[in-house]
Amino acid sequence: MPALNTISPDKLARLVALPGSPSLVDLRSDTSIAIPGSVFRAQSDPSSWRPVGGNSVVTIDAEGTGGAVAAAAILRSEGVSAEALEGGFAAWLAGGLPTVSLTHLPPRHTDGRTWWVTRARPKVDRIACPWLIRRFIDSEARFLFVAPSEVLTVAAQQQAEPFDVSDDRVMWSHRGEFCTFDVMVDAFGLSGDEALTRLAAIVRGADTDRLDVAPEAAGLLAMSLGLSRIYDDDHAQLEAGMIVYDALYRWSRDARGEKHNWTSHQPGRVPAHKEVSA
Structure with a gap:
């Protein structure tokens, strides 16, 4: 105790x-x-x-x-x-x-937070990666969303770490068949978390148009595209997306064995009363 x-x-x-x-x-x-x-x-x-x-x-x-x-x-x-x-x-x-x-963690600003920058109008990877960072790496991380052509400029000016950018100078980007989320899970030593590994496959499938990688990838893609249509503000979309990834991670960790159909949560039937003969 x-x-x-x-x-x-x-x-x-x-x-x-x-x-x-x-x-x-x-x-x-x-x-x-x-x-x-x-x-x-x-x-x-x-x-x-x-x-x-x-x-x-x-x-x-x-x-x-x-x-x-x-x-x-x-x-x-x-x-x-x-x-x-x-x-x-x-x-x-x-x-x-x-x-x-935290070997690969970027330097912290004077506010104690790490700053990150990526392309505006996120869909999958650019919501999944901030979720991973805030939940596992730096809960107070700041994220900047800018035009694709401005990512590296803003990164240099603001000492923010660029991610999910197609540029050989950027560490946090796609590598071969793996998306940026995969790269972060591996580099931050989180591959031993089985729930995260399962979630990474879902993110990879949704982000790279390989929906056969995981059955849930199509659902994540649909939700991600829907959120991008609902929100004009990238930060509001990120906050909404955090809930999606929280739910997927919790399902991956604790709820994969639970089934649901029309009868799975119905109360049990009471047996019909049998009349006792006199």
């Missing part, structure tokens, strides 16, 4: 990358590998941290021996619901739980 005001690694693992999950604040100096979705904050004064979003906060240090406990206590004194990860990052690793490699 976890100590007071702590959360166990197994319990936290069930919440990671889901909408409404706790904000994960990593206090370690090693930022090369982390729990998916973590943000990094200066440990010196937790009361000065700007809001990190989410319904609550989980603080993480190396071994759960003090820094995270103190930070969570300070946050609670500020009225924030906060717990420390029991055993720290070491316990997370010991449990064989998923991590994200």
